[in-house]
Amino acid sequence: MSVSPEDPTVAAFVSAINAGDRDALFALLTPDATMSDDGSERDLAGWVDKEIFSVGGHMDVETASDGGRSLKASFTNATYGTMRTRWAFTVTDGRISRFETGQA
Incomplete structure (x- = not known):
């Protein structure tokens, strides 16, 4: 569940990822949004396309804390299968200005 x-x-x-809706996801981001994966800074647009949208990424959130801005989730894609991941979001004026993800 x-x-x-x-x-x-x-x-x-999360809904945009699970719906495969790239436009909806990018509408949630600030124009200068940044991200990291396992502590390494990544090109956000390239990473999202490679790790989520071109490989059928899907996120099942297991726990949420910090007002819903820190998640533990099972993340599945066609490249890596399913792995337990952590996600932390910085939300500024209703949009995501940064997210950090990695294996949990």
């Missing part, structure tokens, strides 16, 4: 994050912007981010 998937948990819905309390933060509506983060919940919409």
